[in-house]
Amino acid sequence: MNxxxxxxxxxxxxxxxxxxxxxxxxxLNMFCMSLMKDENRKAFRADExxxxxHFPMTDAQRQAVIDRDYNRMISLxxxxxxxxxxxxxxxxxxxxxxxxxxxVPEEDYRAMMIAGGRPPKGNRSKTDPAR
Amino acid sequence: xxxxxxxxxxxxxxxxxxxxxxxxxxxxxxxPVFAGYExxxxxxxxxxxxxxxxxxxxxxxAFSLELIxxxxxxxxxxxxxxxxxxxPRPVPVVQGHPELAWHIAxxxxxxxxxxxxxxxxxxxxxxxxxxxxxxxQPQAWxxxxxxxxxxxxxxxxxxxxxxxxxxxxxRKAVESFDDNxxxxxxxxxxxxxxxxxxxxxxxxxxxxxxxxDGLTKDPQALVKIPHVDYVRExxxxxxxxxxxxxxxGALDERAREVHRFYHVPASNTAVGHIxxxxx
Numbered sequence: 001m002n003x004x005x006x007x008x009x010x011x012x013x014x015x016x017x018x019x020x021x022x023x024x025x026x027x028l029n030m031f032c033m034s035l036m037k038d039e040n041r042k043a044f045r046a047d048e049x050x051x052x053x054h055f056p057m058t059d060a061q062r063q064a065v066i067d068r069d070y071n072r073m074i075s076l077x078x079x080x081x082x083x084x085x086x087x088x089x090x091x092x093x094x095x096x097x098x099x100x101x102x103x104v105p106e107e108d109y110r111a112m113m114i115a116g117g118r119p120p121k122g123n124r125s126k127t128d129p130a131r
Numbered sequence: 132x133x134x135x136x137x138x139x140x141x142x143x144x145x146x147x148x149x150x151x152x153x154x155x156x157x158x159x160x161x162x163p164v165f166a167g168y169e170x171x172x173x174x175x176x177x178x179x180x181x182x183x184x185x186x187x188x189x190x191x192x193a194f195s196l197e198l199i200x201x202x203x204x205x206x207x208x209x210x211x212x213x214x215x216x217x218x219p220r221p222v223p224v225v226q227g228h229p230e231l232a233w234h235i236a237x238x239x240x241x242x243x244x245x246x247x248x249x250x251x252x253x254x255x256x257x258x259x260x261x262x263x264x265x266x267x268q269p270q271a272w273x274x275x276x277x278x279x280x281x282x283x284x285x286x287x288x289x290x291x292x293x294x295x296x297x298x299x300x301x302r303k304a305v306e307s308f309d310d311n312x313x314x315x316x317x318x319x320x321x322x323x324x325x326x327x328x329x330x331x332x333x334x335x336x337x338x339x340x341x342x343x344d345g346l347t348k349d350p351q352a353l354v355k356i357p358h359v360d361y362v363r364e365x366x367x368x369x370x371x372x373x374x375x376x377x378x379x380g381a382l383d384e385r386a387r388e389v390h391r392f393y394h395v396p397a398s399n400t401a402v403g404h405i406x407x408x409x410x
Contacts, residue, residue: 113334
């Protein structure tokens, strides 16, 4: 079992949503899930901190949400499909979230995708010599 | 007797659904994507099935972290389009085929696949985008749909081998159903893409080409691919490709490829689409 989980750790820039992450992020992800309802989206937009207090998340998770720091949310157990509901509430596309997570302007990210995306070379393994 | 006539696979990218819903399909960015489906739209009009078994994954829409079924089969009369945070897509309600769905559930469970039976389930872009790509924007979907949701969000997802064998069990179930129905199996999701973290935007055209080749000619090789290889070679969300193996397992080994389309990008993703006909 451990060998199964360990094998993914060599892949750069990637967090696999395994049991550890799922337990860590349960309440963060369930907060995101609440944004499936329009009335909750409105309540969140009206008072973000107040709304987040309804969920038994850690302060670090709440701050990462307020900061819209998606990589931090992922490291704290967030799953991208859940986190995307925050992006949708903000009116942003997946591509916009991707630009935030990769730290490049959205136009640059979009141009990278049009040019064929992030290549496998140098991005398969943390020990890849092309990195 | 019911029979599986054909299968197809397609990506189910949400931005593709948005492009259809917002009338952007002829814009330069989107035009080549939709051009790749023109053949499929003509083909399906000529080979219209009665029922589509649509293999897809829910993206935290119907299933949160409260309940995570590995294989869930929709047995309801109908399924509403889900509100994924933007309001529901303006698409028709999906009409199910409860009699066949229950028959498949029973047959597969007795075949030792522990299916989750679902009587209420909103269906998200994973299911509705493929319908839009093949059928456009009708007032009502022209086929009945049996949603088959596969968990690929929470690790571990099912293995490729398990998905393949589920496909075989579905074929056996369909072929033992008394009504004379034409049934298709669609596998959706993929191809290479990564939506999360600093590696977002990952695309692997070589892997995708090998996967498309293998799907037709050597699916047994694909069945052996471990999860870590999907994530490494096809990006974290490329794991969705295990769902294509349900489709392939449900078809005859000698199924013939009648169409293939591949395009990069649609939003963050490599679009892949293949049509296979049973002999």
